[in-house]
Amino acid sequence: MLSVDAVSIDGELERERTLQRLRREGYRFGPGTWVEPEDPRHIALIAAEFGDALRDVEHVLRQFEDSGLMRLHRIYAIFEGPSAERSLDEAFARAGELHREHGLSATLICRGGGPIEEFQALNAYATVRAAITVPNLVAGLGHAGTQLTALDAVAARSEPTPTAAAMLVRHLVEATGVRAERALNAYDTALAEDLEAAGRIAVAGALQRFAASLGDLAELADRRLRQLNRGVERSLLANLAAATGMATGVTAEIKPYAAPLDALDFGDGDDDDPAWEPGWALVTAADTGLVIERYCELKSNRPLFLHFRDGTIFVRVVPTFVAYN
Template structure:
């Protein structure tokens, strides 16, 4: 019986690790590319993400397009739609499904139009035609409004009906142009230039209804963008529906999601203005009423204050008499208070006046006592000094020397007290009463080491 070779447990990997390795290989090995096919099994989730399959005659692949990418598309993906998409080939690890994470999508056959759109958009943006700094404010109350569109366009009817409903008194001037077809871009540009040269309107609406990218392509032409940028009149672009974007939208001073919205942007609302007027009227009436009441009360107050000159003089005379009486009372009161304070100060001064005679006698007595104390102190100090002088005289070594004695000192200055401290032939110093002398120690043969007394 042969033994089977089983793998080591360290060589076993998990399914998660395997799928992660496969995902890394796919993302690193297959670069993003444009892929064409038909949308099928489309599901728009509540999260806003789109899940679908892209298929052709021989195969299909799962795809996912997340909400933030999906919201930037100029159209809504539909079941059975032929599209071209670009994304990252990857693997959904949780289910081990091969899929494409879609970043861009365009209708099949329109790739060149989208590329042309992006090229022109980047070019004009680099020139500053989209900058907010060059955008102009729309007039709040235009005297006339111009419209660049086809006379047969439904957008024209929508715009005119909206203007008539909101402010029927504003004149409308049509600058006709084809909005679709081979020469439509040139006609639109010429109509915009004509409006700018004639200067008969205060705002210009450039509009047409919705359609495919081919239908709206006239508004993506550079000639139209240049005409809008050079127009001296504030412009509003209302091309297509809310999800449609054209180069004209970016260049115009304002972009409206629809032609009707463009008409609403440029025209004041009659009902709203009437409401504002009524509110202003009521506010003015209230302010005028308050002003009249204030002035009436002020007039009544001034009327009460208006007096006959004689009555005013009498009132002033009475006030003068009262003030005079008050002044006399205050002067009298101040005088009395000053006299009382003076008496009080005199009493305090007399009480605190010093007794000079008594102080002088006390001073003389203390002076005599100090003199007596000084004499006693000097006498005691003299006696003490005499005692100390007597003691000093008795203890003075020079007095002993005067009697014939001498001090014997070694060479280092030490006094000799015992003859045993002296060596033969040693030099010593003798201090006498009247000076010093040098001596040498000599001992007789057999003499003892002591000095005779």
Template sequence: MASPQDFDSPRLVAEEFVGDNAAAVSVSELSSRLKRMVEGEFGHVRLKGEISGYKRAASGHVYLCLKDDSAVIDAVMWRGSAGALPFVPQDGIEVVATGKLTTYPGRSKYQIVVERMELAGEGALMALLEKRKAMLAAEGLFDPARKQPLPYLPRVIGVVTSPTGAVIRDILHRLADRFPTQVLVWPVAVQGEAAAGQVAAAIRGFDAIDGAGVVPRPDLVIVARGGGSIEDLWAFNEEAVVRAVADCSIPIISAVGHETDTSLSDFAADVRAPTPTAAAEMAVPVRADLIDQIAALKLRSDRSIRRHHQRGAERLAAMVRLLPRRDAILGPQRQRLDDLAGRLGRGLERRITQARRDVDRAGAALRPAILRQRLSAARDRLAGVSRLLDAAHPDKPLDRGYAWVAARTSGKVVGTAAAARAAGAVTLHFRDGAIDARVERGGGRAYAAAKPDQPDLF
């Protein structure tokens, strides 16, 4: 073992010597000792600083730095604590972080494990608000071109608000006074850590109703809350609520706080109302005024119709006065009709007289002697034609013992022996009947043989 005198002498291999009270320790042991000392000394601290390098990991844990003018300290916030934050941290925002100081041996550094984080006063809150407003405005969420007109007379109105506060009572009372309308209330918390998520979910829930089921789809949505401090109204400045308002396809009236209160949801909504009661007044017209207006319009319409009829009657009377009288229009036609009727009677009389004269002349020319001479000549011509027809009749020679031959199959007259041989079977027609015969070929001559039950003709 080395002596104490050798303590400051350079050595190749580390050795322990008598009286040495600084024994070598491992890095892990030193890190553990430092960790215990730091955590024991700074078990609970509150740090005020500006957020820098904010990052949310996929696990849900949050990593960031807190800094001031001359120093920086790392910070980590586990998922459970990060999920309970009432706002979304951003770089450049001054906060007060509450937690405990610890070390991270893996990187030989110390850090604060943040359990709670709050904005460092109203100034920091306003800075965060302005920064978020600029970011959302840059995305076009506040663009006037996105605004939708409100329906003139909505049949169903959806209201997103607390079911127990005075706001919903004021809205329902005002709607009942002006124009009774069906109202659907989506109850939400309007203040606290859960408020932003509930309000955003309610807005998207109303927008998701298709109207095909029992619950009707609202024609208008009112997002309302009473007045309060900027901290009380902060849920309506959260990004989730603002995006839900901007994305809603149903026209939205934002009525958050009193006249002097302004939230980011007001900029994203289609219309901002100074108070929840004013939102109800914007939503529907006054029923009595509407009835009076309709009655006035009906009166004007009736007067207009009467004036129209009166003026039409006056114009018709003026036109009637300008038209000629009926007798003046029809007089010449009546006279012409009488003239034509008279001429027609006289013309018929003349025509009948002329016809009678023609009949008398024709009757005088028809003498009985001439008719009898013509009838006698016609009878002689008819008798001559009859004799000629009788002599030319094809059956006349049959009376003198002749016969005519026809082919049995076709019925055509056979005039030569060759035709008879070609036909084979023939029919012989006599004056008193017909006989079927068969032509036999022999010696160049054709013989007609009668049927077996008939006598041989040759």
């Protein structure tokens, strides 16, 4: 009993001396150095090669490692005996190399419980000084009732058992999955909103183009109506000029086969003939259907339709020369 108590006191004294020396030298350590990793993919594990701690951690994290969600870098070390300090020093150096190579999200140092004298190397200044250089160090040392070591004090997170340290990493990986799922849902929602907005813009643009097309059609119809009105007006003026003896410069040659089209039937008797009234005529091109408004539009041998009040006749333009006495 006295021997065990002496070992316990020596361990406590070594722990306090190490921590005081680190504080005097201005090192920053402890929970304040923890940085929550957003995507914990590379995790280092420092443990004995043939101990329960290794199996406990692998049991908790195996499914994530097998599925490729994370990679566990195993670093084997000796925790007790005369070579423990040198072995742990080398293990922390290897963890630093892995961090520079992969950007470690965390480094776990785990060992199972045992007699207090087996934890002496975890209070040594050289071991603890090397551990400070490792970012996001998670200590899972011993079991319930094991005294805290200097390594527990300088670690960013200290858990009571190796399994608890592995569960911390497990929760970090699961939290990353939750964040990824939320990000995907937010992306899907934003994409749907963007598509809906783009659809509304496209529909609005189509409606605007449709309205513009209707406006163009209405304007074209209005121009055609104005053209038709001018044609009727010019035809009336031409008829008036012909009645007063003015020469137009061309005459219409009536073909023998050019029977009136859509002529009105007024009957055979004299009583059926309507009273005479001023007539009108509309000239359209037989090949295009356009109204002929100007004299300059007439060409030799051009086929025309003459539209009268009581019918339509096909004619062709022939050049003539009119002599005046």
